[in-house]
Amino acid sequence: MKLYIGGAYQGQLELARAENPDALILSDFHEAVQEAMLRGEDARAFAQSVCAAHPDAVIVANEVGAGVVPMEAQERAFREAVGRALCVIAQEARQVTRVVCGIGVRIK
Amino acid sequence: MIVLVTGGSGCGKSTWAERLIASMPEGQRVYIATMQVYDEESVRRVARHRAQRAHLGFATIECEKNLAAADIPQDSVVLLEDLVNLAANEMFSGGDVRRIVPALHDLAHRCRHLVMVTNDVFSDGGCYDESTQEYLRALAQINRSAAALADCVVEVVYSIPVSLKGALPCV
Numbered sequence: 001m002k003l004y005i006g007g008a009y010q011g012q013l014e015l016a017r018a019e020n021p022d023a024l025i026l027s028d029f030h031e032a033v034q035e036a037m038l039r040g041e042d043a044r045a046f047a048q049s050v051c052a053a054h055p056d057a058v059i060v061a062n063e064v065g066a067g068v069v070p071m072e073a074q075e076r077a078f079r080e081a082v083g084r085a086l087c088v089i090a091q092e093a094r095q096v097t098r099v100v101c102g103i104g105v106r107i108k
Numbered sequence: 109m110i111v112l113v114t115g116g117s118g119c120g121k122s123t124w125a126e127r128l129i130a131s132m133p134e135g136q137r138v139y140i141a142t143m144q145v146y147d148e149e150s151v152r153r154v155a156r157h158r159a160q161r162a163h164l165g166f167a168t169i170e171c172e173k174n175l176a177a178a179d180i181p182q183d184s185v186v187l188l189e190d191l192v193n194l195a196a197n198e199m200f201s202g203g204d205v206r207r208i209v210p211a212l213h214d215l216a217h218r219c220r221h222l223v224m225v226t227n228d229v230f231s232d233g234g235c236y237d238e239s240t241q242e243y244l245r246a247l248a249q250i251n252r253s254a255a256a257l258a259d260c261v262v263e264v265v266y267s268i269p270v271s272l273k274g275a276l277p278c279v
Contacts, residue, residue: 005266007231063265065116067232068240069192073149076117083118087267096268107268 011102029061043081047088115264135185139166142193173203175211190225
């Protein structure tokens with residue numbers, strides 16, 4: 001499993017595709033976490049189930065936790081859930097790449 | 109050693125900061141808790157953090173404001189969590205945000221090791237009302253002062269520590 005993260009529109013999906021042309025790519029993973037949350041699932045358990053089902057996948061997500069703490073409880077919970085889920089993925093992944101302006105920085 | 113740990117929401121910075129404290133030599137461990145507990149969410153958050161650090165033998169000192177007045181034993185190993193709450197409490201609950209940086213300097217001299225946790229809340233590009241902007245400016249200045257004071261600054265990115273200043277401590 002590999003993980004590509006970055007702020008909105010930083011080119012993480014393009015880089016993930018370029019570097020892993022034959023891999024299964026699960027993009028917009030932050031939205032998948034939000035949907036899981038709305039279904040009442042635990043974020044960590046959801047991430048673990050994705051790791052178990054797709055151990056060779058490339059996960060692509062936006063970093064969403066580095067802004068002003070939102071006033072709405074639901075929005076706060078969403079940001080935190082994405083963080084918790086991506087911690088699970090990052091621990092499972094053998095490679096983590098953070099993308100800024102299209103440039104990948106390997107942090108694991 | 110003085111360490112500043114930053115990162116976004118839910119990135120695992122508290123867990124990493126606790127592991128860092130656990131890797132440090134023996135000394136009286138002090139946890140400076142800054143969060144105002146006023147609703148169910150904050151009660152849950154405090155309970156989660158307490159459970160997370162239960163095995164580390166911290167003495168907890170509650171300090172919502174006025175860090176300089178907190179009774180921190182000399183030569184202790186201190187985890188201050190976090191600057192975001194401390195700044196918000198000083199600014200919005202009748203304190204003085206300007207006293208945080210001098211108090212951090214005093215604390216750094218007093219204790220053997222100091223680990224400060226803060227939060228990256230600056231990268232969403234949103235426009236906010238004037239009081240929030242004022243808070244962001246104040247917190248950014250505190251973070252920069254804390255980083256200048258620290259031997260190491262570490263950003264935790266989804267559980268992975270990334271060094272921004274100094275050698276990454278082994279945890």
